[in-house]
Amino acid sequence: MVENNHAVDESGEFQRSRSHFADRITADGSSGWPVEPGRYRLIVSRACPWAHRMLIVRKLLGLEDVISLGVADPIQDELSWRFTLDPGDIDPVLKIAYLGDAYRAREPEYDGGVSVPAIVDIPSGKLVTNDYLQMTLDLSTQWTAYHREGAPDLYPEGMRDEIDAVIEPIFKEFNNGVYRAGFATSQEKYEAAYRDVFGRLDALEERLSTRRFLMGDAITEADIRLFTTLVRFDAVYHGHFKCNRNKLTEMPVLWAYARDLYQTPGFGETVDFDHIKRHYYVVHSDINPTGIVPVGPDASGWSTPHGRESLTN
Structure with missing residues (x-):
């Protein structure tokens, strides 16, 4: 495949x-x-x-x-x-x-x-x-x-090694982990990927409980890489890719963090749930042979208050 x-x-x-x-x-x-x-x-x-x-x-x-x-x-x-x-x-x-x-x-x-x-x-x-x-x-x-005046420094020179160290396991275990779970054709490989996905999510839930963003008070490249998988999680990866221990909305810290980013200019307006769902559920015909695209989940929760402002120093 x-x-x-x-x-x-x-x-x-x-x-x-x-x-x-x-x-x-x-x-x-x-x-x-x-x-x-x-x-x-x-x-x-x-x-x-x-x-x-x-x-x-x-x-x-x-x-x-x-x-x-x-x-x-x-x-x-x-x-x-x-x-x-x-x-x-x-x-x-x-x-x-x-x-x-x-x-x-x-x-x-x-x-x-x-x-x-x-x-x-x-x-x-x-x-x-x-x-x-x-x-x-x-x-x-x-x-x-x-760059526009006042543009954020998303990859600060003095933090690049630290950002890279945070990005690496997020990519392996989460960004790519959901694909490893969804496209696995053996039970063993699927379960290994499943464990990676939720092991990384649990670690991120802990990390983000005391800091607003992955590197502290400012958004960096690491947050962007995490966000684009989080925003697809409940709509696609939870069901379509069988990453179904729990939904993003059932992880309080990560759900609030994801909403914080979604409500930040530059994030939410670039999300297209219609394109996301139609691509995964229609193109992956071996996983979803009927081609039926789910109506849900309800996306209105993305605009609800997140309460993360208090974590900024």
Whole structure:
């Protein structure tokens, strides 16, 4: 079974592939791709948690007018991400019907998976990068000349080692753990992933009981990476991926923390529960063969008071 360019191995364990195109866009241009306003187009699916990170960071840093945005249909076909939300089913800037066209413009013989987020060079139509682990960090560190006045420092230089240490187990056990549970084809691999997911959530519940955000009083890259999985948890991962020990709404600290972020400008307005649910429940036909998309859960709770302000020093 394949999820974009990711697969399940012979043991029944989900394996997430490394990004094939890992170029960087840098302030000094030494990478061959210089920071240049208006040159690049960010392609996302609002359903994808990895792409969602880019939406949040782009918004928080005020880069909306610097890096343009294309949004793919949440429902993929056999050619993967498509631009059927746009007039004529064509991206209005790149003039392509499928994101895969930009991949092949970069590497004509490429026959691997097509993933989001992706950054495309508008003049050439070539894919620059689909390295979801690096892309948000580069928005924070390489595009500083174009950050809005008062933009947050999401990856402070003096805290990067500590942030990386917090991010690593969150990625392995939670961000990717829910996929390892959902796509496992053996009971053993599913249960191992299930234990990882809830072991990490329990540790985060404890950590966040005494601090407003993961690193203290300020939002950082670590919070963004955690949020995009939390916001999908009850809608998708709890049922669809069988991560059902409890819901996010049943973990008091994490639920309040997630609402705090959701109500912060740059977060809630980038969440699209319709796209999220339609993608997972329709595209993953081996998990949900009927293709029925759940009506719930009720999203109104995301706007209720969170009471986390008292944790700020």
